[in-house]
Amino acid sequence: MRLPRFHHLTGVKAWMHCDHQNTQLDETQAAAKLSYNIPTADRTDFDPTVFQDWHDAVGGAVFHYFSPDSCQTGTPLVLNRKDGQLYILDEHHRWVSLQETYKRVLDETVEFVFSKQPPENFHAFKFDTPRSLSRAYCGDYWLLEAGNRRLIRLSSADFSITQIVTWPAGANLMDIGATSWGLVAIDTDKNTIWRLPKGGTWTSVDLAVQATDPPVGLDEFRPVSVSGGPVAHALVLLRPRSVLDKGFWIAVICKDTIEFIQLAGMHNPWPLFLIAEDLFLVGEIGHRPDDKKKMIFKKYKLDVNSRKAILLDYWAVWNYDGRGLLLDPQDNALATTSTGVRPLYLHRNKYATDGRVETFALDSTIFGCQWHRIFIDVCLPNGTSIEVHARTSDELPPESMRRKPQPYANNASQSWKDYPLGSITVDDDEQWVPLGRLDERSPHADIIFSPIFNALPSDDPFLRKAETAPDFNTLEGLVKNSVGRYLWLRIKLRGTQKKSPIVYALRATYQRPSLLDHLPAYWRADPDTTIIIEQALALFEGNLTEIDQRLEDIRHLFNAKTCPPDALEWLASFIAMTLDPRLSESVKRRLLLEMTQLYRQRGTLPGLERLLSILSEAKIAILEGFRLRGHRSAFIGATGETSSFIGGGAINHDLRLGGYERGPGDETRWEPWEIELMQTYESNKQWWDLQKRLFDETSVETDAPCPGRKPRPPVNTDPYISFHRRYAHRFSVLVFRTREEQIADILEQATENNKPAHTLHRLCWLDAGFRLGSNAYLGIGTQITEGDAFRPPVLNQATLAGQNLLG
Secondary structure (H helix, E strand, C coil): CCCCEEEEEECHHHHHCCEEECEEEECCCCEEEECEECCHHHCCCCCHHHHHHHHHHCCCEEEEECCCCCCCCEEEEEEECCCCEEEEECCCCCEEEHHHHHHHHHCCCCCCCCCCCCCCCHHHCECCCEEEEEECCCCCEEEEECCCCEEEEECCCCCCEEEEEECCCCCCCCEEEECCCEEEEEECCCCEEEEEECCCCCEEECHHHHECCCCCCHHHEEEEEEECCCCCCEEEEEEECCCHHHCEEEEEECCCCEEEEEECCCCCEEEEEEEECCEEEEEECCCCHHHCCEEEEEEEEEECCCCEEEEEEEEEEECCCCCCEEECCCCCEEEEECCEEEECEECCCEECCEEEEECCCEECCCCCCCCCEEEEEEECCCCCEEEEEEEEECCCCCHHHCCCCCCCCCCCCCCCCCCCCCCCCCCCCCCCEECCCCEEECCCCCCCCCCCCCCCHHHCCHHHHHCCCCCEEEEEEECCCCCCCEEEEEEEEECCCCCCCEEEEEEEEECCCCHHHHCCHHHHCCHHHHHHHHHHHHHHHHHHHHHHHHHHHHHHHHCCCCCCHHHHHHHHHHHCCCCCCCCCHHHHHHHHHHHHHHHHCCCCHHHHHHHHHHHHCCCEEEEEHHHHCCCCCCCCCCCCCCCCCCCCCCCCCCCCCCCCCCCCCCHHHCCHHHHHHHHHHHHHHHHHHHHHHHHHHHCCCCCCCCCCCCCCCCCCCCHHHHHHHHHCCEEEEEECCCCCHHHHHHHHHHHHHHCCCCCEEEEEECCCCCEECCCEECCCCCCCCCCCCCCCCCCCCEECCCCCEEC
């Protein structure tokens, strides 16, 4: 019976091009599910007056740390733009200005916790039209004062002014953010971003020029908020000037580069707050600062490589007054209110109860194709369900009539012209045929084996987590539509406000293998009854098809390239091989492919080199000891316990003059095992000398026994024997990679098991070493002292010579 082929829809990129109605994409699992019901108050239309109220309210907030000898950790510090003063929380957790605090200190009504004496200019803590406050990398504070067109640096010890920086000429700075390398400021009126590196001067940022990939229509966006921290970048929120459906962007401002990240899932964002190097919060404006309502913040993970901001979860706070957000010593996010500060809490949104995903056209490339079955990997908690409808056609809708798919709830729109939908309008139900009740199967029951060269959904790394869910299974349904080259699927999701079905992947099979082909022509005579009979026979055809599929795919089990990872150990048992669990999957497959040839070469230099090269995933070179000896060397006058080579140059081709072998007085050239034996011998020899001396002194007067024969040196110092012992039956394994303990243990064990039994070996690791000058290298894997691998020098610890330290 003819086996069907598969068409797969899985992964983030595939779901992105589908049409989503009240659904969202969980990018961590590459799955579609119902979207959250965001409160209506948090999804207001663009109102310039509301945005301006929030813009005027913001001032800046940081956590001010007290000196270590204080009994308190610190207190929130807030800039109030309305009266131009800095405020802290007093012992009663009420906002008190710094001016009032220092007056109370002088009156000795409160204990002074900032420094031993108040600064002389404490009365000048009222600034002229301040706009922003940010913490510098060193711990001090930068304050943006618009009235005097300057930046003021305040000491974190006593708030004294330590530095003043004037604004760029013609700029109207609205907000600042400090980074590890300097300051980032924005000019909302002129759509300009400014950078001020440490010790440098102001430079404007041309977004369209300096960005690696600026968004289209960048001139229609303006920077409205900036947030920095003790990291190498600051984030700037870009909003369109008027219509918000153009989307929002985050500009990642580094010292020399700019990257743009599209901010998805936002309707009216403000403000922006960087809480870690790759995490930030963005608020959703739904009311005015004085309304004392709940404000929703969305937490995103910054992924610069893929240029995405991944929505993680929702946070909320009541009565946020808009002055600023800050982090406490435990890195908890706090929001300012009129009466103090409040921590943000995790907000549990309610799911929509109904949603729908419509796929783009699945192309079989066969006109008049009879689509067969649909398999859906899904997680259905109690109280949730899905319903699937299908539509087929040999033609795509005319390009002029194609509609743009609705993006999923937490993402902006994607390219769609190359992924046409089957419906002309959202409510178009024409030619959509329900699959009916779906049969429950075990997870991935339709997939027997997963060849490496064929990316099946079961190979999707996101599904590894899904398979462990208790409600995860595979649903199966029969396509009842007429023939057609293209197939569209419409998946309706139904859930509760607390639970949602999760769709991970779907697979459509074609063409349909029919048991009618094996029955007499009589059963196919009536076209009307043929369809009914074929659908009835499909109950039995499914099992027969799976059996045939297993018989067809069983060959993959015996191929190291296509064998499933879990069956590699089983396949290795056929060649009497045990795979080390520490090896990676690619190394295991390569071993299985070449092991029969390696068995033939076992104990030989080429075989051992190839085996170790596979295990280390690096180049291996084996250097045999006898190849290091001098050719046809001549020993002249070397006998007894000393040896020497006579001469200082070359006298014909047959004689090497110069150099020497190790003798008793040359212990520095001995190997560790030789030194250990000689040390044991010396102690025994001293004991024998003592016994011999006592015997000589007392043997005349007593009948003491003879101390026995003098012990012989365990290491023969004859030059020829020493020469043989140094070079014969020895080899070195040169590994061209950085030394790792796990790899070293694997190579050591493999070498011991596959080398000739009478040989000795040593592993030598060759790394980059260190570099002298612009092009000069001091050796390969340079070592100042003895060792089997390069190890980076550590200041004050690396040995440069016998008595010297590097550093």
